[in-house]
Amino acid sequence: MSTEAGTQTGQSASSGGRQEPQAVIRESAKYRRRAQEAERRAEALEAELEAMRRDREEESSRLGADLAAARGEADSLRGRVEAIEHDRRLEREFLAAGCADVEAAVALARHRLAGQEPPEDLKTFARALLAEKPHLRGEPAVAAGAAARGLGPCTTGVKPAGASGQRRVLDRLADQARQTGNAKDVMTYMRARRGGI
Numbered sequence: 001m002s003t004e005a006g007t008q009t010g011q012s013a014s015s016g017g018r019q020e021p022q023a024v025i026r027e028s029a030k031y032r033r034r035a036q037e038a039e040r041r042a043e044a045l046e047a048e049l050e051a052m053r054r055d056r057e058e059e060s061s062r063l064g065a066d067l068a069a070a071r072g073e074a075d076s077l078r079g080r081v082e083a084i085e086h087d088r089r090l091e092r093e094f095l096a097a098g099c100a101d102v103e104a105a106v107a108l109a110r111h112r113l114a115g116q117e118p119p120e121d122l123k124t125f126a127r128a129l130l131a132e133k134p135h136l137r138g139e140p141a142v143a144a145g146a147a148a149r150g151l152g153p154c155t156t157g158v159k160p161a162g163a164s165g166q167r168r169v170l171d172r173l174a175d176q177a178r179q180t181g182n183a184k185d186v187m188t189y190m191r192a193r194r195g196g197i
Contacts, residue, residue: 086118093126098137101193105129105136107177107186114181135194 087106094105109129119125130136173189 089122090126093122094130094136096123097127097130099126099130101136101190103174103178104186104190104193105133107174107181107189108133108136110178110181111183111186135190 087110090106090109091102094102094109099105105126109125112129113119170189170192173185173192177185177189
């Protein structure tokens, strides 16, 4: 009896020993599958993270370009506003000094000041320009001389009412002179104002 029990115990021990490596292999395969799956998930997450990083960099670059464009536009608008304000101050000074042709005076002043810092004292500048160009007061030297000789009223201005086509031409010339500030355009406009069209 004891030998039978010993034989059975030996057989079960030997069979248990044979099954133990298989269990280890199964466990090892299971952990290997889990590790591979975890690696695949990690790679997928890394790829997703890289894609998000690229998207963020592109968005950041796009926002930077938009910001630079908006700043450039703001600077341009600020420059235009300053130019308009400067022109309005000039207009007020020319009107206060008795200028009859404010548009031409402002265009001439803009041409004269091109590329320079505007003067601090616009009042003095406006009066000096009108003294230099008396025809801007509506009293050209030729007309003043004619009046002194008794040749009648000055006819050098724009023809009065009823000349809407002429007025449109003058307005167009004035706009062109104002926009370009070109001396030739200013002179063309002033000639048209003096001589009529």
